Amino acid sequence: MTIFPDPRPALAAAIVALLTASAALAQSDDIQEASKLLRAGQHQQALERVNKVLASKPRDAQARFLKGLIYADQGNAKEAAEVFLQLTKDYPELPEPYNNLAVIYASQGQYEKARGALEQSIRTHPSYATAYENLGDVYAKLASQAYDKALQIDSGNAGAKNKLALVRELVGNATPAATAVAAAKPPSPVAAPPPEPAKPPVTVAAAEPKPAAQRSPAPEKPAAKAPAAAGAEVVDTVHAWAKAWSARNVDAYLAFYAKDFKTPGGETRADWEKTRRQRISAPKSISVTVDSPKVSIGADGQASITFRQGYRSDVLKGSTTTKTLVLARSDGRWLIQQERVGR
Amino acid sequence: MSLRAAVLGLLLAALSCAAWAAGPERALSGVLEAIEANRLDLATRRVEALIAAHPNFRLAHLIRGDLLMARAHALQTFGNVPKTVPREKVEDLRIEALLRLRALRDRPSGDRVPRNVLQLDADQHYALLVDSRRSRLYVFENAGGRPQLVADYYVTLGKNGVEKTREGDQRTPIGVYHVTANLPRQKLTDFYGVGAYPLNYPNAWDKHLGRNGHGIWLHGTPSDTYSRPPRASDGCIVLANADLEAVAPRLQIGLTPVIISDEIEWTDAESLERERDALKAAFESWRADWEGRDTGKYLAHYSKRFSSGDENYAQWSEHKRKVNAGKSWIKVGVSRVSMFRYPRENFVVVSFDQDYRSNNLSNAMRKRQYWIQEEGRWRILFEGGA
Numbered sequence: 001m002t003i004f005p006d007p008r009p010a011l012a013a014a015i016v017a018l019l020t021a022s023a024a025l026a027q028s029d030d031i032q033e034a035s036k037l038l039r040a041g042q043h044q045q046a047l048e049r050v051n052k053v054l055a056s057k058p059r060d061a062q063a064r065f066l067k068g069l070i071y072a073d074q075g076n077a078k079e080a081a082e083v084f085l086q087l088t089k090d091y092p093e094l095p096e097p098y099n100n101l102a103v104i105y106a107s108q109g110q111y112e113k114a115r116g117a118l119e120q121s122i123r124t125h126p127s128y129a130t131a132y133e134n135l136g137d138v139y140a141k142l143a144s145q146a147y148d149k150a151l152q153i154d155s156g157n158a159g160a161k162n163k164l165a166l167v168r169e170l171v172g173n174a175t176p177a178a179t180a181v182a183a184a185k186p187p188s189p190v191a192a193p194p195p196e197p198a199k200p201p202v203t204v205a206a207a208e209p210k211p212a213a214q215r216s217p218a219p220e221k222p223a224a225k226a227p228a229a230a231g232a233e234v235v236d237t238v239h240a241w242a243k244a245w246s247a248r249n250v251d252a253y254l255a256f257y258a259k260d261f262k263t264p265g266g267e268t269r270a271d272w273e274k275t276r277r278q279r280i281s282a283p284k285s286i287s288v289t290v291d292s293p294k295v296s297i298g299a300d301g302q303a304s305i306t307f308r309q310g311y312r313s314d315v316l317k318g319s320t321t322t323k324t325l326v327l328a329r330s331d332g333r334w335l336i337q338q339e340r341v342g343r
Numbered sequence: 344m345s346l347r348a349a350v351l352g353l354l355l356a357a358l359s360c361a362a363w364a365a366g367p368e369r370a371l372s373g374v375l376e377a378i379e380a381n382r383l384d385l386a387t388r389r390v391e392a393l394i395a396a397h398p399n400f401r402l403a404h405l406i407r408g409d410l411l412m413a414r415a416h417a418l419q420t421f422g423n424v425p426k427t428v429p430r431e432k433v434e435d436l437r438i439e440a441l442l443r444l445r446a447l448r449d450r451p452s453g454d455r456v457p458r459n460v461l462q463l464d465a466d467q468h469y470a471l472l473v474d475s476r477r478s479r480l481y482v483f484e485n486a487g488g489r490p491q492l493v494a495d496y497y498v499t500l501g502k503n504g505v506e507k508t509r510e511g512d513q514r515t516p517i518g519v520y521h522v523t524a525n526l527p528r529q530k531l532t533d534f535y536g537v538g539a540y541p542l543n544y545p546n547a548w549d550k551h552l553g554r555n556g557h558g559i560w561l562h563g564t565p566s567d568t569y570s571r572p573p574r575a576s577d578g579c580i581v582l583a584n585a586d587l588e589a590v591a592p593r594l595q596i597g598l599t600p601v602i603i604s605d606e607i608e609w610t611d612a613e614s615l616e617r618e619r620d621a622l623k624a625a626f627e628s629w630r631a632d633w634e635g636r637d638t639g640k641y642l643a644h645y646s647k648r649f650s651s652g653d654e655n656y657a658q659w660s661e662h663k664r665k666v667n668a669g670k671s672w673i674k675v676g677v678s679r680v681s682m683f684r685y686p687r688e689n690f691v692v693v694s695f696d697q698d699y700r701s702n703n704l705s706n707a708m709r710k711r712q713y714w715i716q717e718e719g720r721w722r723i724l725f726e727g728g729a
Contacts, residue, residue: 140415146408147424150401151432152568282417314417 034066043074061091068100077104088120095125102134111141127321129341231295234303234327237334241325242288242309250277258328258335283313303327303334306343367397367569367583368443368497374406375444386410400569402436402443435572442478442573443497449477451492451609457483458608459519460490461619461682461691463600469593471561473498473580473603475505475515478573480582481607482590489612494589499571499581505605506687507544510556513577516544519683519692520601522561522594536563537584540594542601547711547727548685551650561601563587604686622682622691622714625721630675638667646715646722674700690715694729 034049047070053063064087071080081104087097098121105114115138121131237256244252254273263272280286289310297303309323326338370393377386390407394400405422412423421440422433457472463485470490472481480498483490500515501507507516522540531539539562545554556578563584564571570583580603582590593599629644642660649656667673676698683692690713697710711729714721 136415139411143408143411143415143423144425146404146411147422147428150403150405150408150422150436151424151428152401284417 031062031066034063034070038066038070038073041073043070046070059090061087061094065097065100068097072100072104077107080104088117093124095121095128095131098124099128099131099134102131102138106134106138106141111138111145114138115142126319127341129321132319230297230303234295234297234305234334235290235293237327238290238293238305238307238325241336242290245280245288246286248280248283248286250280253280256336258330258337261336262338264339285314287312301329302337366585367393367400367403368447370396371403371406371440371443372447374403378410383410383413397569399567402439402570405433405436406440435575438573439478439497439570446477446479446495446497450495453492454611455609456490456612456615457481457602458610458615458618459602459604459684459686460600461615461622461684462488462680463490464488464679464681464694466595466679467598467600467681468595469493469599471590471594471599471601472607473500473515473601474605474607475500475517475603476606480580480586480590482593489615496582496586496590497570497573499573499575499579501576501578502574504574505603507556507559507578508552508554511577512556515576515578515580515603516542516549516554516559517603517605517686518544518546518548519685520544520546520559520603522596522599522601525591525594525596526560528563531562533565535560536565537587538563538591540591540596542580547725548688548713551725561587561590600681600683602683602686619682622693622721623680625714626677626680626693629723630677633675634673636667636670636673638664641667644721644723646717646724649722649724649726651726669703671702674698676700685713690724 030049030053034046034053037043037046037049047067050063050067050070053060054067057063064083068080068083068087071077071083081101084097084101084104087094088101091097098117102114102117102121105111105117115135118131118135118138121128122135125131241253241256244256254276261269263269265272267275287310291308291310293305293307295303295305304324304326306322306324308320310320312319321341322343324338324340324343325336327334328337329335370389374386374389374393377383377389387407387410390403390410393403394407397403405424409418409421409423412418421437424433459472460470460483463470463483465485465488468485470483470485472483473479474481478498478500480496481492482494482496484493485491502513505515505517507514520542523543524541526535526539526541528535528538539560542559542561544559545556558579560579562579562581564581566584571581575581580601625644629641632640632644635641642663645656645659647656649659651659654662677695678698680693680695684690685692693712693714695710696707698707699705709729711725711727712723713725715724716722
């Protein structure tokens with residue numbers, strides 16, 4: 001399970017909106033500094049910075065969120081949970097505090113509470129991929145508890161096993177190691193949309209150790225004139241991509257991705273392909289739909305297409321997300337260079 | 344593999360009979376129907392209600408586990424537990440699910456009667472029949488001597504199946520028994536649940552065949568367990584506690600027959616009546632010929648393979664000729680007659696109160712005879728005190 005430390009455009013957007021609204025731009029330096037300190041593992045200094053912000057703006061969502069992250073990173077689950085819980089009350093429209101609260105609950109073995117918080121998070125933001133992934137993990141844990149009851153596995157042992165599994169997952173986690181939460185397992189089909197690539201390093205929750213530069217943002221300036229023909233080609237390409245995905249034709253599906261495709265989690269191409277292969281071939285049936293596509297062609301020849309992606313499979317009920325693909329022409333074909341949830 | 348596909352194999356044509364059944368099987372069937380209709384939310388709600396009613400129902404927990412796991416990733420099989428868990432444990436629960444659903448599907452229609460129960464005596468208010476292939480205990484009410492099905496329950500039987508012959512073979516005996524005592528739960532460990540009712544294994548026939556062992560009981564389940572796997576006991580018949588509590592008030596110590604068979608043979612009421620009338624006629628003829636003091640006619644009711652205690656047919660004949668010669672009159676009254684076809688054997692156990700009077704001796708006793716069909720007529724294979 002992933003706590004919410006990686007830069008997510010959704011939060012970034014929300015935070016930016018908050019920042020703008022509260023005219024707190026002056027504080028963003030402190031916030032950025034605090035999040036840098038957190039990345040460096042300097043919890044105390046990070047906390048001091050955050051508290052400085054909170055001294056003047058006690059309700060500041062961004063600062064409080066970061067404070068929660070610092071606590072979580074320190075292993076101070078109780079304090080972290082309190083911070084996130086209060087955030088969910090004060091800002092019920094933000095999905096991230098729910099998600100992080102869920103992660104804390106899960107780390108304490110309170111899977112039913114974790115499930116409730118994640119479902120709340122998804123209700124708030126139906127396209128929030130992280131919450132879907134985490135919910136998949138929580139369901140797996142709940143299932144494992146049900147199986148324990150079914151098979152009368154000694155509950156003491158089962159508890160120990162769960163803890164061990166957690167530790168192992170932590171070690172294997174590529175995200176901040178000290179975060180007291182389970183690591184990302186191969187994403188479940190629910191979370192079919194892969195995690196989106198990072199946006200510019202405006203993001204608060206940039207506890208993500210990966211250099212932000214690795215994930216160069218998509219050019220956002222639309223071209224003055226988008227050639228209609230190119231736009232139609234891009235739409236056709238995306239429909240064909242969805243068709244290959246629906247047909248569970250993994251090779252055809254992967255062929256839509258450029259050689260320099262930026263894998264969403266920064267993983268190697270091989271790892272990413274392996275995960276996709278598994279996720280696409282596991283269900284017996286998949287249906288992916290593309291609705292309301294909007295294409296913009298950039299000056300550099302890249303195309304950005306945003307559309308409503310419908311996903312359903314035999315194991316999962318449908319989910320609809322907004323997806324953006326960035327494509328570039330290569331050898332007469334449009335190939336996907338970036339893929340993210342959201343705009 | 345979807346959860347739906349995983350349960351389709353389990354979900355037989357249980358739907359049509361669901362209305363008849365009550366209790367956990369119906370609830371279980373409701374859960375699987377919801378899965379079959381791909382309504383996983385409904386299935387989850389139903390299984391959670393089932394668990395709320397029976398918190399220790401392991402099978403329900405297993406299905407709930409599958410329903411939760413299906414939200415995390417595609418299922419491999421029914422009972423999608425980690426590979427470290429022994430597969431037999433899951434298999435036990437899978438078979439329990441199958442048996443419980445089959446019990447719903449294969450419910451005998453109202454006009455069917457078990458061929459084993461030819462006649463209940465007036466004092467026997469109920470009879471219990473165990474169908475070991477179905478892991479099922481059927482409770483019949485005595486409706487004017489005729490068996491009428493009133494309830495049936497899932498049961499756990501011996502680890503090694505049926506036909507007990509030896510001490511420690513972990514098998515459930517096949518035969519006609521009755522409960523001999525009511526052991527209150529205060530005198531039992533938690534293992535036996537809400538109560539225990541010993542059976543009279545080994546009975547006269549078992550002893551005749553040299554079978555041994557003891558301690559075959561009808562009992563409940565430990566408090567942390569709703570039901571045990573189909574084959575898990577050391578030979579006892581194990582019911583869920585709630586089910587045993589439903590059955591217990593119907594048990595009459597020393598009276599209620601417990602007939603354990605491989606498979607209950609269901610027949611229609613008329614056929615059963617014909618069989619009973621034929622046997623009753625032979626029985627009456629035996630009684631009348633005894634009163635008539637025609638020893639030749641009387642002995643013609645006995646098989647050449649007859650035995651009684653230490654006596655074989657020849658010794659019995661000689662003994663009877665001698666005794667009857669000294670009689671100037673005999674009156675034989677019979678009452679409380681029960682007739683049960685013995686599973687796996689071709690004889691019928693006839694038990695009755697015998698009121699014998701004669702010019703020089705009178706006695707009243709409970710008697711048991713095994714009647715067998717030879718060359719188209721009913722004859723007595725065994726006779727003794729009950």
